[in-house]
Amino acid sequence: MKHLTVCTLALALILSFFSVSGCIKESGTSGLEQTGSKHIADQELTLNRNNDFQASYYYLLARRYDNKNEIHQAQKALEIAIAKDPDSSFLQREYIIGLQNQKKSGQALTLAEDLAENDPNDVENLILLARLKKGDEKEMTSLLERILQLAPENKETFLRLGKVYMDEGMTLKAMNLFSRMVSKFPDYYVAHFYLGESRRMADQPAAAKESYLRTLELEPDLLEPRFRLVDVYKAMGEKKNKSDIIAVLKEILDFDPGNERALIELGLFYFNTKNYQKADDIFVALGREIMENSDLLVNIVQILIPEHRYQDAVTILSQIRKIRPGNANIDFFLGMAYEGLKKPGKAIEYYLKVTPDHPQYKKTILSIAFLYKDMNRIVEAIQFLEQHHRQSPADIDITAYLASFYQENNRYDIAVTMLERALKETPKNTALLFKLGTVMDAAGHRRKSIETMNTIIRIDPKHASALNYLGYTYAEMGIHLDQALELVQRALAIRPEDGYITDSLGWVYYKKQEYDKAVFYLEKAVALSNYETVITIHLADAYLKTGEREKAIAMYKKALNNAGEDQKKEIREIEEKLKKLEHLGQ
Numbered sequence: 001m002k003h004l005t006v007c008t009l010a011l012a013l014i015l016s017f018f019s020v021s022g023c024i025k026e027s028g029t030s031g032l033e034q035t036g037s038k039h040i041a042d043q044e045l046t047l048n049r050n051n052d053f054q055a056s057y058y059y060l061l062a063r064r065y066d067n068k069n070e071i072h073q074a075q076k077a078l079e080i081a082i083a084k085d086p087d088s089s090f091l092q093r094e095y096i097i098g099l100q101n102q103k104k105s106g107q108a109l110t111l112a113e114d115l116a117e118n119d120p121n122d123v124e125n126l127i128l129l130a131r132l133k134k135g136d137e138k139e140m141t142s143l144l145e146r147i148l149q150l151a152p153e154n155k156e157t158f159l160r161l162g163k164v165y166m167d168e169g170m171t172l173k174a175m176n177l178f179s180r181m182v183s184k185f186p187d188y189y190v191a192h193f194y195l196g197e198s199r200r201m202a203d204q205p206a207a208a209k210e211s212y213l214r215t216l217e218l219e220p221d222l223l224e225p226r227f228r229l230v231d232v233y234k235a236m237g238e239k240k241n242k243s244d245i246i247a248v249l250k251e252i253l254d255f256d257p258g259n260e261r262a263l264i265e266l267g268l269f270y271f272n273t274k275n276y277q278k279a280d281d282i283f284v285a286l287g288r289e290i291m292e293n294s295d296l297l298v299n300i301v302q303i304l305i306p307e308h309r310y311q312d313a314v315t316i317l318s319q320i321r322k323i324r325p326g327n328a329n330i331d332f333f334l335g336m337a338y339e340g341l342k343k344p345g346k347a348i349e350y351y352l353k354v355t356p357d358h359p360q361y362k363k364t365i366l367s368i369a370f371l372y373k374d375m376n377r378i379v380e381a382i383q384f385l386e387q388h389h390r391q392s393p394a395d396i397d398i399t400a401y402l403a404s405f406y407q408e409n410n411r412y413d414i415a416v417t418m419l420e421r422a423l424k425e426t427p428k429n430t431a432l433l434f435k436l437g438t439v440m441d442a443a444g445h446r447r448k449s450i451e452t453m454n455t456i457i458r459i460d461p462k463h464a465s466a467l468n469y470l471g472y473t474y475a476e477m478g479i480h481l482d483q484a485l486e487l488v489q490r491a492l493a494i495r496p497e498d499g500y501i502t503d504s505l506g507w508v509y510y511k512k513q514e515y516d517k518a519v520f521y522l523e524k525a526v527a528l529s530n531y532e533t534v535i536t537i538h539l540a541d542a543y544l545k546t547g548e549r550e551k552a553i554a555m556y557k558k559a560l561n562n563a564g565e566d567q568k569k570e571i572r573e574i575e576e577k578l579k580k581l582e583h584l585g586q
Helices: 006-017 031-035 042-046 055-067 071-084 089-101 105-118 123-132 137-150 155-167 171-184 189-201 205-218 224-235 242-255 260-272 276-292 295-307 310-323 328-340 344-351 361-374 378-391 396-408 412-425 430-442 446-459 464-477 481-494 499-511 515-528 533-545 549-562 568-585
Strands: none
Touching (some): 055 071, 089 105, 089 123, 105 123, 123 137, 137 155, 189 205, 242 260, 260 276, 260 310, 276 295, 276 310, 295 310, 328 361, 361 396, 378 396, 396 412, 396 430, 430 446, 430 464, 464 499, 481 499, 499 515, 499 533, 533 568
């Protein structure tokens, strides 16, 4: 048996939750079988709705076209099958899945919602709807709870709902759910693993340990529960559980001697517990292996950086660097780790060592410039980018970011001149044009900004950012509101899950005094943007217009809590609005 992680196996189960399959039973042989394969010829695609063939014939025909990757023809066949048997939820689900495969997600979702509404107790309909739903976790939670109520034996629903609970921080609900799952399926190792996960999230390491050990009793070859045991042993005290931690990591290496994650964890554990000789043995071996396998270094970083283990990354990379000095990859990743630790000086020190032949050299340059800016050394940031702009004057990214820095330093004329000079070489470059439009707007030249955005849209009618910017600008100015609505709707059709474009649509409706519609889209926008300050202010303003004063106050306070130090104007605006509401309330 392969040493698969429990997460991999659970993922397969969750994915199976989203697959729909089935069959249509008919007595006798199907029309397809009776007439022979020649009926699959192209001319048969007239698909006469008035013939005597049953729905099953057209379903099987659709499957044949689907296997030949002729999706359009398959959908036509399904349409006729549905016309023959309009009460078949199965056929309608197959048609909806076909739409999803054609990237017609909006149409698929609408039909799935209709199907679920027509038969709210059909579990397969609800599962399909859950597959298509995105963004609204509250609605997803309600839907999955309904599925579990109707199909309490569905393991995949338990897993999906439990994941939603954990993602939303509802740890107690997740623990209760997985406890129910363990009671219902006592020999199902995945249930025990996820009960352990929820217990670990709830800071109950001893209880989590019990769940992980039970998981391994049921499925002894799994590695992921062993890594989780290392985590809980550390949470219960590294010194107290030192021997257990080392034993588990060595056990993993017995199963899989080349397991990079276990080697990294063991080396770090030895180092952090001051067993430097054993740590060095592991780090030296890793450093030598990097000479043969450059991917190993990337794997080390991918294990540590996404989990925000920046100090561990610095530790292991610094030790490997002693063995492999002058390695640009190590210097680049050390810069990333120090940046994660919010030590910009050290990050810059290592980024500066990265050589021009490195594939991430330009990213390194931009990172250094932003680090200078974050340290309130904007002049040095500009000087640094100017130096590289002179070396590579045709580099669009460096030009655009340098223009942004000049803009932030209120040196609009220099930014505009630089962008216009670059546009002489590439007059239809929409990235530079968009930057020029935003700089002109910031400089107070709104008419020129509008002209520039219109130029972008003429060059690229599907430039979502320009469509949105122009539509929002019209809304802010209170002009051309019908055109603003059309522009933003076009942008949203291109990027339907963009919180900022959704906010623009809500704000256009606000300006059009259609406040109920404004609230609908602004509520969606705050969810998509994780309550970005300006968007949250917009929603609060809309609540006031619909007479929902308490909701408005709650949103203003939410916006105030989320405001950054650089949003002084927004903070003053919120405080003034809250004072007025407090005064009116009194």
